Amino acid sequence: MQATVATYSPETRSGTVLLDDGSQLSFDADAFDHSGLRMLRLGQRVVMRVVDGRVTAINHIALPLD
Template identity: 45%
Template sequence: MQGTVSAYDPEARSGQLLTDEGMPMDFGAATLAEHIRHLRVGQRVFVETEGATITAIKIWN
């Protein structure tokens, strides 16, 4: 699935995104792919989930 970052705390490396289906989802630092050094509000991301939980966030390389 894909989504857009709606909030991001760079110190905690956590935040919230809005999926293309319109569902807000919180994410923690453990979900960010290793190649992600920072995110910005409005950035598009790929999201992997298990149920309602985000398991991984990736950006276009």
């Protein structure tokens, strides 16, 4: 699933993304830590894995989730 970063806190490594349908999902440090990224920026496109409405992994759109 793809989305756009709406908020990101480097201190907590968590934030929110906007889905293409306009709905918003939160992600926590565990999801971010799976990425291997050092930061996210507002407006950045990402790909993510969502299980039962919870973001379990998030990454830059050009990089794999695993």
